[in-house]
Amino acid sequence: MKKVKVLNQICIELHHMIINHPLLGPRDAAEFVYLGDASLINRPDASGDNAAQTFYQYLYLRDNPAGEHKELWYHEQGDRSWLVVTRNTLTHEISNVEMARDVARAAGGST
Amino acid sequence: MRYSALNILKEGLTGNKGWQPAWREPEPKKNYDIIIVGGGGHGLATAYYLAKEHGLSNIAVLEKGWLGGGNIGRNTTIVRSNYLLPGNQPFYELSMKLWENLEQDFNYNAMVSQRGILNLCHSDPQRDAFARRGNGMLMSGADAELLDQDGVRAMCPFLDFDNARFPIKGGLLQKRGGTVRHDAVAWGYARGADERGVDIIQNCEVTGFDINNGVCTGVQTSRGNIKANKVAVCVAGSSSRVMAQAGMRLPIESHVLQAFVTEGLKPTIPGVITFGAGHFYVSQSDKGGLVFGGDIDGYNTYAQRGNLPVVEDVCEGGMAIMPMIGRARLLRTWGGLMDMSMDGSPFIDKTHVDGLFFNGGWCYGGFKATPASGWCYAHLLATGNPHETATQMRLDRFERGHMTDEKGQGAQPNLH
Numbered sequence: 160m161k162k163v164k165v166l167n168q169i170c171i172e173l174h175h176m177i178i179n180h181p182l183l184g185p186r187d188a189a190e191f192v193y194l195g196d197a198s199l200i201n202r203p204d205a206s207g208d209n210a211a212q213t214f215y216q217y218l219y220l221r222d223n224p225a226g227e228h229k230e231l232w233y234h235e236q237g238d239r240s241w242l243v244v245t246r247n248t249l250t251h252e253i254s255n256v257e258m259a260r261d262v263a264r265a266a267g268g269s270t
Numbered sequence: 271m272r273y274s275a276l277n278i279l280k281e282g283l284t285g286n287k288g289w290q291p292a293w294r295e296p297e298p299k300k301n302y303d304i305i306i307v308g309g310g311g312h313g314l315a316t317a318y319y320l321a322k323e324h325g326l327s328n329i330a331v332l333e334k335g336w337l338g339g340g341n342i343g344r345n346t347t348i349v350r351s352n353y354l355l356p357g358n359q360p361f362y363e364l365s366m367k368l369w370e371n372l373e374q375d376f377n378y379n380a381m382v383s384q385r386g387i388l389n390l391c392h393s394d395p396q397r398d399a400f401a402r403r404g405n406g407m408l409m410s411g412a413d414a415e416l417l418d419q420d421g422v423r424a425m426c427p428f429l430d431f432d433n434a435r436f437p438i439k440g441g442l443l444q445k446r447g448g449t450v451r452h453d454a455v456a457w458g459y460a461r462g463a464d465e466r467g468v469d470i471i472q473n474c475e476v477t478g479f480d481i482n483n484g485v486c487t488g489v490q491t492s493r494g495n496i497k498a499n500k501v502a503v504c505v506a507g508s509s510s511r512v513m514a515q516a517g518m519r520l521p522i523e524s525h526v527l528q529a530f531v532t533e534g535l536k537p538t539i540p541g542v543i544t545f546g547a548g549h550f551y552v553s554q555s556d557k558g559g560l561v562f563g564g565d566i567d568g569y570n571t572y573a574q575r576g577n578l579p580v581v582e583d584v585c586e587g588g589m590a591i592m593p594m595i596g597r598a599r600l601l602r603t604w605g606g607l608m609d610m611s612m613d614g615s616p617f618i619d620k621t622h623v624d625g626l627f628f629n630g631g632w633c634y635g636g637f638k639a640t641p642a643s644g645w646c647y648a649h650l651l652a653t654g655n656p657h658e659t660a661t662q663m664r665l666d667r668f669e670r671g672h673m674t675d676e677k678g679q680g681a682q683p684n685l686h
Binding site for chain 2: 175176187188189193194195196212215216218219220221222223224225228230246248249250251
């Protein structure tokens with residue numbers, strides 16, 4: 160019994176990412192579509208003087224860190240909400256899950 | 271170290287005590303003309319061609335771990351030049367020509383096997399797209415043949431031609447494509463570079479760059495500071511981490527690609543076969559194992575291991591075209607880190623820092639590019655100008671709006 164428990168734990172840690180959805184509880188990451196770095200929420204000002212440069216950086220450049228990473232996941236096979244997941248890219252451990260709209264509002268966004 | 275049949279016989283009879291190391295283990299010098307960061311396939315090929323084609327030898331290759339321990343040691347060994355766009359295809363055809371002469375060139379058995387690569391198509395529009403791709407390949411000097419269903423059936427009678435969802439309508443065949451013994455590529459280039467005077471320094475991690483007034487003058491390493499006129503980074507999979515030490519953000523995300531090998535089987539799969547309606551590719555190694563892979567997992571990671579949903583997806587792809595492999599048992603799986611770029615194409619370029627060069631962004635297609643990547647990077651380092659087949663592999667192409675996007679997916683690295 161103990162052996163099975165350990166194996167289960169290994170399976171979960173090594174091969175499954177479970178996203179703890181703020182509204183729906185723990186869901187398999189396979190239900191989601193991955194977009195990328197959560198900085199994509201912070202769209203630059205299109206009327207700024209250097210908009211071409213800021214949009215180039217926004218659209219194409221990434222920090223791509225080894226360690227903690229805030230990223231956007233879309234619950235396509237669920238409630239179709241966007242989540243901001245804080246996940247460690249070295250261990251796949253998920254430390255925080257927030258609704259993307261809450262993150263955007265807290266940052267002063269209009270949505 | 272040289273090898274011959276006589277040598278093997280003699281050593282076999284005398285306890286194999288006379289073999290010498292294939293390359294030296296030198297201490298790092300205080301300065302070099304060129305430092306290559308990364309002792310993988312591309313870095314070693316670059317050192318080899320710098321020495322052999324450009325006559326330079328005051329070169330060091332710095333490797334954090336052991337030589338050839340990254341993606342050159344963990345791939346599905348496929349070589350091909352079946353790209354479409356003019357910014358890519360001539361480069362990959364150069365690579366294919368270098369593969370064809372590689373063993374003679376560095377006098378090492380890399381088991382280059384041109385057993386052919388067959389891309390299956392499953393609909394009429396896909397066949398049209400393959401005809402276009404084949405024409406693009408022919409225009410670059412590569413070979414390409416469009417097969418109808420009977421042509422594919424003659425080659426691979428075991429495929430599920432009448433699959434209800436994805437019937438096999440034909441295929442695009444490149445006979446010159448095939449497989450290469452991946453480790454031997456690293457070893458052959460390493461030996462060839464070493465004997466021409468290149469210092470290959472293992473267990474030497476670069477921890478920073480010396481950059482003053484926009485000029486790179488050397489690197490800090492776990493084995494002391496080393497000066498250099500030129501520093502050439504070549505660490506695909508970890509490009510963002512290394513270039514961050516030079517203050518650069520790259521148009522790259524790191525993702526994991528899984529690959530799989532079954533137990534050894536009798537010869538059954540003639541070359542490389544790829545599924546056209548999902549992502550699955552398979553070949554059979556000389557030991558008999560089926561070597562196969564599919565999509566990347568699709569999220570940023572440096573963990574070098576993937577998750578089960580993608581394993582299932584890859585296996586479903588395999589079962590859709592060749593149900594017979596369902597009886598094969600999996601022997602091992604592994605994951606490697608990919609530099610996924612914003613348009614699916616690589617970089618071989620200078621940076622905005624004088625004396626600092628960058629090679630990376632190979633997505634999951636770096637192995638086949640190894641010879642041409644080394645050739646073109648060496649050309650850039652020696653002459654200051656991009657090689658004629660790599661003029662579009664520039665870091666600033668996104669800023670200029672000149673992407674080389676084979677799949678037309680846009681700035682979404684996990685879709686390339």
